[in-house]
Amino acid sequence: MTMALLLLASANAWADQKQPTDAELSDWMIYLRSVGIPSTVKICGPVLQDEARLQGASQAWFLLNQASVDRGHAVAASQPPKGWQSLEDYNAAMTQDFETKLGNKPGPEKLKICTDYLALLEKRAEHP
Secondary structure: OOOHHHHHHHHHHOOOOHEEEEEHHHHHHHHHHHHHHHHHHHHHHHHOOHHHHHHHHHHHHHHHHHHHHHHHHHHHHHOOOOOOHHHHHHHHHHHHHHHHHHHHHHHHHHHHHHHHHHHHHHHHOOOO
């Protein structure tokens, strides 16, 4: 769910631009995950009452995916989102929107999203 919100918002940014290759798209999607991880940790850490575990999983994920994150950032920066001055401004707005939407979820729904996210992040950190 968390990635769906980020990817939906970001997919619109690619409209009417040169289509990325499959490899670029893969790196771009990994980059987008990296953009959302700090916000997810910030919101889900307290919800899960295990911020250390979530931080550990996110750090492991970053270590395994750093090269793809860097390549994805380069792809995203080379084709700034339509209508935005910079990729950083776009990311800040996307992140704020994501934080608002996740933060406003009812408690049980937020707990399920955060629990599922942690399990997925740990799985991706073990097997990228």
